[in-house]
Amino acid sequence: MNEEFCSNCNQSIKPKRIDGRYIIHEIEHVLHFERGILYTIRELLIRPGDNIRNFISENRSRLVKPVIFIIITSLIYTFINHFFHIEQSYIKIEDGKTLQLNAINSWVQSHYGYSNIIMGAFISFWLKIFFRKYDYNFFEILILLCFILGMEMLIFSVFAIFEGLTKYHLMQIAAVIVFIYFSWAVGQFFDKTTVASYFKAFISYILGMLTFGISIMILGILMNLITQH
Secondary structure, three states, X not given: OOOOEOOOOOOEOOOOOOOHHHHHHHHHHHHOOXXXXXXXXXXXXXXXXXXXXXXXXOXXXXXXXXXXXXXXXXXXXXXXXXXXXXXXXXXXXXXXXXXXXXXXXXXXXXXXXXXXXXXXXXHHHHHHHHOOOOXXXXXXXXXXXXXXXXXXXXXXXXXXHHXXXXXXXXXXXXXXXXXXXXXXXXHHHHHOOOHHHHHHHHHHHHHHHHHHHHHHHHHHHHHHHHHHO
């Protein structure tokens, strides 16, 4: 009997030591074009609605896990943003009179992975209202947004690189493309055959961002009132 392998599954009982080859293998696994992040990006560019719908209802092994995806893509954007010192973003709140509000805003801009998930919750609320006739719960819609907002981070990343290299202000163009992509992807997810789907997706995005921004301001004001007493 070989004690190095499990008698039931025939897998090694003791894992191999972590070395340089192991790290390279893990990176290749994440970036692999089949079932990896590159494959996920390609599928979300070509058929976002169909692929996310399939992930939710049928096969969850084809795409990268949504929370991991949005965190990785947000880290990519954060790294590029800091490298080129680009302080513009799709949500920016400034108020020199409220230190707490500035602190919250700084946290949002420094933690896009988490703040995107939080903002996704606000957008999910509005999508659930506008698309209430569809049998998707709040958390399934949040998964949809993890993929879409992750793609938005990549779009911003590409434009941030070009802005950093050329010094032209391109992030406004990126914001327009992001709005278009969001409306198209969400509309395709719910009902690609009707114009109303794309319009409701666009309105949900606007309302979600507004309520997210208002919530940040309210939180900043409350924190300011608490610290003054």
